[in-house]
Amino acid sequence: MKLKASDIALQLQGRYEGDPEAQISGLAKIEEAKSGELTFLGNLKYAKFLEACQASVIIVTEDQPAEGFNVIRVKDPYTAFAQLLTLFYPQENTPDIGIHSSAVIAADVKLGQDVRIGPNVVVGEGSEIGDNAAIYPGVVIGERVRIGNESTLHAGVSVRHTVQVGNRVTIQDNSVIGSDGFGFAPQQEGDYQKIPQVGTVIIEDDVEIGAGCTIDRSTLGATRIEKGTKLDNLIQVAHNVTIGAHTVIAAQTGISGSATIGKNCMIGGQVGFAGHLHLGDGSGVGAQAGVSKSHPPKSKLFGSPAQELKRELRSHAYIRKLPELVKQINQLERQLQELQDRMSGNDHG
Amino acid sequence: MKLKASDIALQLQGRYEGDPEAQISGLAKIEEAKSGELTFLGNLKYAKFLEACQASVIIVTEDQPAEGFNVIRVKDPYTAFAQLLTLFYPQENTPDIGIHSSAVIAADVKLGQDVRIGPNVVVGEGSEIGDNAAIYPGVVIGERVRIGNESTLHAGVSVRHTVQVGNRVTIQDNSVIGSDGFGFAPQQEGDYQKIPQVGTVIIEDDVEIGAGCTIDRSTLGATRIEKGTKLDNLIQVAHNVTIGAHTVIAAQTGISGSATIGKNCMIGGQVGFAGHLHLGDGSGVGAQAGVSKSHPPKSKLFGSPAQELKRELRSHAYIRKLPELVKQINQLERQLQELQDRMSGNDHG
């Protein structure tokens, strides 16, 4: 497929500056783009690649200097570039509209318009699948579940009974929503009795959940992931947790029971949150941090146990300073010894 | 559903004190319970919520002061409350008794009484499913596997050949039992030759395994999880590991090859165990710890590399003290300098 750069600019509602005949046959990152390809400059960290850039067209911000290049000027180059990705590259097939003959759907399941239910899908009694929802092969949905409109569940996802999934939600392959929370009461003989987990999970609109995640149902009430929040892969969300709206969490992070994570937070990978704590809105947490207690809004946390960036850096700086401290102390000892010797000399002198 | 508080007390074999007509229509946590609901006070940390508590009935210990409340007195309020959860809330549907028509069961599989085998389940040759076992949709069981009586395998679980699963075992969705251990012999050309993993996995009675766990088969012999042990989600158990009875392990912990974990241990989340070590019975390990060597029974380990709590706290205390130490040293230097100057004055005086 070839498109004229000026036509692309029109579609992005951007301003085109350059060769009116320039044509584009593909997209690439700025450090790899060749002639005939279009790229973008979003983060200024990448401006260093501009000089050697071979791309035929670059999407830039409205005031980015880019002499000698064909450019499309927009407010947000990254978002504009993202819109082109699905134009130039074929999208994944969704299951066909309708219900595959091998799917096992309980008789009373409510199906919205144009649902797409693939091979070997199982849906339990009293459940509901919204309009245009796409359920990939091998997904298992329990009873009394609601899957909202235009939501997508990829292959192998398990959604247990009574879970509520909002509209435009995406759940990547093999994630588990609504498994039992980890609750066991210790008994006198040293064994454990399971605490029934009779709550559920509520996933609000526009949430995305990565592959291989596990989101436990609550003991009572609901584990909740609020509107627009994005989880990466292999994330553990324990029972009774709430994750606020528009929060982004990187892979392999774990959130212990009854913790509440605020809105608009950015959490790195492999972070651990202890139970029953609250992380304030707008906070950021660095990769591998161990958050052991509550922190106020807009916290910037690093390390394990996690502390404010400034304190964490100071701790590290002091640790790095240790060899020098030891030298200083040894020198003080020598000087003091010398002084004592001289004093003794004085005393006896 | 409404139940009289005094009838609930009878059922829990507890002592009822309060309004003989009080009725209960639901359960709630002490900090959220409203009129008409029943709650419990187990951990005294939560006693602070007693004052403002609106619950109509509270389950308390035998000697807990609770004037002005309708109470049910029992030995263990948490366990008593747990018994009520399945009374007030509907339980998850199990697959119907029998074998779903879409299941693919080898001809020689031995099926116990009243087994429940859901849609798209696959069971290989020579395997055996115990009485009242429930196998949810999409579970794949290899050949010569034994699943014990009253055990439950949730959707998408894979149990590989020859694995032995005891009675009353629960395995949550998408866990894998009996995948190949990670064993590769380095070759002279820098590549690796796979070591066949010809052992198996033995899961004893009353074990619970969370969602998304991976439990590898051993090279020879068996990876073993002993009676009553509970694993949370996304836990990795490598080949040749043994986990002792009645041990509880939180999510995302990983145990390296040939490590043995004692009985009655409590292990936090995201902990890592190095290979070939032994953790003694009754030990506790804090979240995110990295256990790098063997430790005796009743160890309390924290940090990475993990050390006894007292040492770990002392390390942290000293690190926090560093800024002060630096000030002290600088002051010593100044004082010493001053002293030296005065001495020089004296010498030359």
Next chain:
Amino acid sequence: MKLKASDIALQLQGRYEGDPEAQISGLAKIEEAKSGELTFLGNLKYAKFLEACQASVIIVTEDQPAEGFNVIRVKDPYTAFAQLLTLFYPQENTPDIGIHSSAVIAADVKLGQDVRIGPNVVVGEGSEIGDNAAIYPGVVIGERVRIGNESTLHAGVSVRHTVQVGNRVTIQDNSVIGSDGFGFAPQQEGDYQKIPQVGTVIIEDDVEIGAGCTIDRSTLGATRIEKGTKLDNLIQVAHNVTIGAHTVIAAQTGISGSATIGKNCMIGGQVGFAGHLHLGDGSGVGAQAGVSKSHPPKSKLFGSPAQELKRELRSHAYIRKLPELVKQINQLERQLQELQDRMSGNDHG
């Protein structure tokens, strides 16, 4: 099964020294082997078990002293022992040759010779399955995927559209290959817009991927795992990552977007790699390390943030020294005070 030790030696192309009639009925580890069993001595750490060893035959290196034992001498005892494992123990059944009647295979899928496709497998349009490939039950393969010759996909694996899997690749149960990379552009209202992930994943020949792993497709181009590399369980590989050939990575490690890991590296468990960094060829990384920046070839990294082993050990040594430092400082203060007192005495004397 019983085999004569001398016949085993012939098969291993080893030199047999000992009782010509010795027979072997099983294999065991050196610390557990009984009479009638064969074991091996590879790593000299285990030589201490030689004295009490009851094995009837031991595989040893060409120059290992082993008086009084029947031995088979070979260059690499571990590799030789590994060859015997599949001789003495039955291997896992593969699905039967052909396509199980319950599998759902798109009409235009190209099937190689003697493919083995188990129950409930789904393969999308335009895909290709190589000669002798084995696809276990419940595997879902999207459209335009290539699975190479002699590759094995275990139960519940999901391979998304356009992913390329080489020859002799093994993927353990419930792993996900080609899920969407985690890319979202922040919008002015605080919400996020998904960046379409239009790239793919390329897995080269002889790679092994453990159970429960997630390997994301790239935004553009391909996430790539090079020839002969071995991944353990529950590993996260983000979009645009490259892992070099013959690298070995232990369980629960996570590699962030666009990082490149060199060839012939050995990475421990629960390691985290930040995005956009490069780890040089032949590097080693200790368990739970947090690699935050690029490191040259043959780095040996430990700790979080990861540093060279020598530096990491020094940091730890200094931290352990802190209590002593504090004592030293306090003593210096006392001595100085004493000196000042004496000086004051002198001055006023």
